[in-house]
Amino acid sequence: MxxxxxxxxxxxxxxxxxxxxxxxxxxxxxxxxxxxxxxxxxxxxxxxxxxxxxxxxxxxxxxxxxxxxxxxxxxxxxxxxxxxxxxxxLRRLHQIRALDPVGDTITAEAGATLHAVREAAARANKLFPISFGAEGSAQIGGIISTNAGGMQVLSYGSTRAQVLGLEAVLADGRIWNGLGALRKDNTGLDLKQIFIGAEGTLGIITAATLRLYPAPSAQACALAGVADVAAALELFTRLRHQCGPALTLCEFIDGPAMQLGAAHTPGGRLPFGAPAYVLLELSALDAAATPAATLERLLAEALESGLAQNAVIAQSTREAQGFIAMREAVSEGELREGGAVKHDIAVPLAAIPETVAAIETLVATKYPDCRLNIFGHLGDGNLHINIRPPAGQTLASLATRKTAITIDVEALAVARGGSFSAEHGIGQFRLAGMRAHKSAVELDLMRALKAALDPQNLLNPGKLLPVKDLS
Amino acid sequence: MxxxxxxxxxxxxxxxxxxxxxxxxxxxxxxxxxxxxxxxxxxxxxxxxxxxxxxxxxxxxxxxxxxxxxxxxxxxxxxxxxxxxxxxxLRRLHQIRALDPVGDTITAEAGATLHAVREAAARANKLFPISFGAEGSAQIGGIISTNAGGMQVLSYGSTRAQVLGLEAVLADGRIWNGLGALRKDNTGLDLKQIFIGAEGTLGIITAATLRLYPAPSAQACALAGVADVAAALELFTRLRHQCGPALTLCEFIDGPAMQLGAAHTPGGRLPFGAPAYVLLELSALDAAATPAATLERLLAEALESGLAQNAVIAQSTREAQGFIAMREAVSEGELREGGAVKHDIAVPLAAIPETVAAIETLVATKYPDCRLNIFGHLGDGNLHINIRPPAGQTLASLATRKTAITIDVEALAVARGGSFSAEHGIGQFRLAGMRAHKSAVELDLMRALKAALDPQNLLNPGKLLPVKDLS
The missing domain is CATH 3.30.43.10 (Uridine Diphospho-n-acetylenolpyruvylglucosamine Reductase, domain 2)
Known part of the structure; x- marks a missing residue:
């Protein structure tokens, strides 16, 4: 050929x-x-x-x-x-081109792994805040093209918020060099925004300049037990109002999900039983700050008022890592125990309790043999709604109901002003959601942008945008 | 007609x-x-x-x-x-449609003033962090269309970072309803990014859902005297590493600019003379925090190490407002004392000292009769470089040299990886900068987006994008 x-x-x-x-x-x-x-x-x-x-x-x-x-x-x-x-x-295009410790920026090629960028930042006593389980494999170009999230979005924002400049190869083969390292630049349309989250359909990102942050000098981590997601939300809003961006982690994990995570974590052990859990982390920069004492005081108030049923503050970095490992092991546990029909919804915070209640009712009435796990990034309103096959069975047993389950779950979120894909994107698997939930105006706008930047439909066909229905 | x-x-x-x-x-x-x-x-x-x-x-x-x-x-x-x-x-389209105190969002129509939105937020004990002198007149649609900045970008980001959802009327008259209130939503292209900062050339923003933040429970403000901009930068980087987003203000004002600001502030009085000034604010959410004590400790270290020559912590809200008023009065003072050729550059932080030195040399050698004011948002790398006519003369006396001055100043910033319009935008007045400093690829991309969304060139002609040179 x-x-x-x-x-x-x-x-x-x-x-x-x-x-x-x-x-x-x-x-x-x-x-x-x-x-x-x-x-x-x-x-x-x-x-x-x-x-x-x-x-x-x-x-x-x-x-x-x-x-x-x-x-x-x-x-x-x-x-x-x-x-x-x-x-x-892009794995061979992986150089870290520059790190500016005064301006707090790093410039990396698309194939550099997230882990490599985080390590380079850490060596300069800086933090690159995007972090998730697959960071050893995930690459910078990919996390930008998917606007990846993770557990620290709460305080630092999604990947989009970290991008200061981009280099991309366009569909006509030309290079756009937009590798600025500026915090502010209002000179014409902000072109980088077009490529972030576009899943490679509008151009191929080849390098990026990213924001870094001072590395925290101290952190405190706690696991709290709460009655339900409403209590978890109330605990979050209180802590958020008292800690602001110093609250760097606030994850919700329901009881069954947390038990699954603990069971699949080497040495994993839950310090107490609870209907649901909230995983918290408080970070401090000032060497004189004492985040553990602050977290202890705030959790004592929550216990006293009955908002929290139980709470344990990690007494060591290792214990803190253990808490986080159990949370991160939930997905792995699901995969090993038969898999799950996975969803990644977001709703406005105030709508979380009723959305969760509606999902519980849905599963109890329409899919009563299935098991439900709800966990995720509470402060972002982003919950993973994973529906597992009956005990002892695999995902294959849900083959005939999988599509219906997803339509039902996503509809409950969208009906409450929510998203059917908060951080995972569209790719090939969520195109049905685009067809079902996006307006004609939105799809037309997206198609107009695609036609403007890639008129031959050369880049990543069959992703992000559903083929236009010609009927 | x-x-x-x-x-x-x-x-x-x-x-x-x-x-x-x-x-x-x-x-x-x-x-x-x-x-x-x-x-x-x-x-x-x-x-x-x-x-x-x-x-x-x-x-x-x-x-x-x-x-x-x-x-x-x-x-x-x-x-x-x-x-x-x-x-x-858009002034009559000014309703505040909703405020969500749990999700920390506000939905306002385009014509609502920035002041009205900030007041509505304050009544709910929330903060909308975009703020600048003209907030009583500036409107939400305008600040989004220009991606407005101001003094608190350092901690909270520009207007772009505050926008969660938009409603816009497109060039074909259709309404795009993208008024989501979600922190995370990766369902297809993020269309709102296209309209933010587009200066009304791609659509007419009619409403927006914006992020709110918990209002600080305490703030401390200080004025420090430093030898020069290099010392100011060093002071900033130290404070930033110790305070992170709690450092909500870090403005640089050179001596002559600060004296001008003080002279044009009713009751304005500088607590000490200095070659240059840094205006600082530290904010806290936790009622148990003591930002004044923290700021005092950090400034004592700066004084001891010789980094700061002098420092005063405001002893009351009124004194703090007085410091900020003097900073804000610099532009007004320039206007009243003959005007200035204004510039709004940004450079990577590490390049600030040499950029300022180059500008000082430029003015001393090529425009020695002119007076130079340098002030602005130090932590964002964003400085206003204002060149004033000789004492007693007005801007008219610079008419023949105005264009050359601007070309010279902007070139010094752009040569250092900088921007020729960090927060003011392009409009009609900065089109020459677009022609001079943007690559053919960048201009082509912007024109492709314009043609895709407004093929008849109906919306805000003659702004943002220079007419294509057909020679």
């Missing part, structure tokens, strides 16, 4: 994989839920090579699937059906 | 001003530097009326200038030359 030969000539043989077995791990999303063929998997090492690939593909009418660490949950970084696509894997 | 009759029929006579004297105050920017005729000034009261106006104008081939409080500095909200435009003034 002419394109493959041209790519080999331009990038070298080792940068172009075409054998079916070589391609397979890149064609498949990490959960194994989607697999479609690619013509080849290409590994550019420089931005200039990315432009060569884009131009060659455009000339040959072959589409491009940009791929980062392939840790997403919606199959946005692997091919959609339809063939005639190459995977442009 | 057919359009005027149709507008009168649709909105009523009082909503359509056509007399030259009635139109004049709306045709002229508040500094009186730009004035061009409009066919009429129209005052819609509802979003539905805005759609009617847009459709009528589109049908008649008449262009639309969206106008808020007309407090901008770049004539973005008044007509450009060329005629055939109406001014769509």
């Amino acid at each position: 002419q394109l493959i030969n041209a790519l080999r000539a331009a990038l070298g043989d080792s940068a172009v994989l075409t054998g079916p077995e070589d391609r397979a791990p890149f064609e498949r999303d990490w959960r194994g839920l989607a697999q479609n063929p690619a013509v080849a998997v290409i590994f550019p090492q420089t931005t200039a090579q990315v432009t060569e690939i884009v131009k060659l593909c455009a000339d040959n009418g072959v589409k491009i699937v940009p791929q980062g660490g392939n840790t997403g949950l919606v199959a946005g970084g692997v091919p959609a059906p339809g063939g005639n696509q190459i995977i442009l894997n | 057919q359009l005027i009759n149709a507008l009168r029929a649709a909105l009523g006579d009082s909503a359509v001003l056509t007399g030259p004297e009635d139109r004049a105050p709306f045709e002229r920017d508040w500094r009186g530097l730009a004035q061009n005729p409009a066919v009429a000034v129209i005052f819609p009261q509802t979003t539905a009326q805005v759609t009617e106006i847009v459709k009528l104008c589109a049908d008649n081939g008449v262009k639309i200038v969206p106008q808020g409080g007309n407090t901008g500095l770049v004539a973005g909200g008044v007509p450009a030359p060329g005629g055939n435009q109406i001014i769509l003034n």
Whole structure:
């Protein structure tokens, strides 16, 4: 094939994989839920090579699937059906180009892992605040293209809030160098906003300048037991009003989810039983501050007023890490014990209790054999609603009901002004939600932007935007 | 004229001003530097009326200038030359539609003043953090369309960071209802980002849902004297590392600017003389916190190490307001004492000292009769570089050198990775900077977005984007 030969000539043989077995791990999303063929998997090492690939593909009418660490949950970084696509894997474009300790910025290439960026920041006594379980694999280009979230969004914002500048290769092969490191710049349209969260459909991000923050000098972590999600919300709003951005973590985990997480954490042990749990972290910068004492005082008030049933403050970093590990192990536990139909909703904070109640009623009445786990980023209004098959069965047993479950859960969130995908994005798996819940005006606007920036539909076809219904 | 009759029929006579004297105050920017005729000034009261106006104008081939409080500095909200435009003034579309004290959000129509939104927030013990001198006139639609800044961006971010949802009327007259109130929502392209900072060129913002924050329970304000901007920067970075977002104000004001501000503040008095000043504010939420004691301790360290020459902590809210008033009076003082060629640059923080040195050298060598004021938002890297005519003369005396001064100052910032308009935007007055400093790729991208969303160039012509050079 002419394109493959041209790519080999331009990038070298080792940068172009075409054998079916070589391609397979890149064609498949990490959960194994989607697999479609690619013509080849290409590994550019420089931005200039990315432009060569884009131009060659455009000339040959072959589409491009940009791929980062392939840790997403919606199959946005692997091919959609339809063939005639190459995977442009960015892992070799992974240099950290600069770190500015005065301006608190870091400039990294798209293929640098989130872990590498966090480590580089930490070596300079700085924090890059985006963090989640897959950070050893997730890459900077991917977290920007998906506007990734995680547990510290509460205090620092999503990935979008961390991006100061971008470099991207456009669908016509030109490089846009927008790698500014400024906190403020109102010179024309803010082009980087177009590419953030666009899932690689409008351009290929090749590098970014990101915000860093002073690393906290001290942190305190606590686990509180509460009666239900309403009590958890009340506890959050009180703490938020007293701590503001110093409250760097506020996770809700219902009892069954927390027990599952504990069971799948080596050495995991819950300090007390409770109907539901809130995981809290308070951070301080000033060396004179005492976040553990502050957290103890605030939790004592919550216990006294009956808002919290129980509370334990971690007595060591290790104990704190243990609490966080149990929270992070919930998804892993679900996967090992049969899987779950996963949802990632957000609603306005005040609507959380009634949304949870409506979901509990839904499951109890329509899916009574299923098990429900609710956990997530309480302060962001973002809850993972995971519906598990009956004990002893796998996800396959829900095959015929999976779509109905998702429609039902998402509708309950959207009806309350909520989102059907708060942080996971759309990719291939949430396109039905786009069709069901987005207005014609919204879809038209998105399509107009896509047509303006990628008129040939070269970039990441079959993702983010549903094909227009021509009926 | 057919359009005027149709507008009168649709909105009523009082909503359509056509007399030259009635139109004049709306045709002229508040500094009186730009004035061009409009066919009429129209005052819609509802979003539905805005759609009617847009459709009528589109049908008649008449262009639309969206106008808020007309407090901008770049004539973005008044007509450009060329005629055939109406001014769509949003002041009557000013309802506050909702305030959610649990989710910390407020939904306001475009014409609500910034002051009205801040007051509504304050009544609920919340803070809306965008604040600047013109807040009594500036409107929500305008601050979003210009991504307005101000003194508290340091801790809370620019206006963009405050916007959770938008309602806008598109160039085809359709309403986009994107008034979500969610902290996280990754369902497709984030359309609101397109309209924020677009200066009304891509759509007309009619309402917004904005973030609120818990109101601080205590604040401490201080004025420090430093040797120069390098010392000011060092003081900032130390405080930022110890206080993080609790440092809610960090303004730099050079000696001459501060003296001018003091002279134009009723009862203004500088507590000490200094080559340059840093204005600081520390905020706390926790009622048990003592920001004044913290600030005193940190400033004592700065004095001991010689970083600060002098420092005074305000002993009352009134004294604190007095410090801030002197800072805010600098622009007013310049205006009253002959005016200034104003600039609004940003550079990476580490480049501030050498940028300031280069500007001082520029003025001393090329414009030695002029006076230089440097002040602004130090922590954002955003400085106002204002070049004043010789004592006793007005801005008119710089008429022949004004353009050269601006080109020189902006080039020094841009050469250091900086911006030539950090917070003021482009409007009509900074189009030369767009031509000089933006790459062909950037201008092409902006034009592609404009063509996609407003193919007839109906919305705010002659702003933001320079006309394409066809030579």
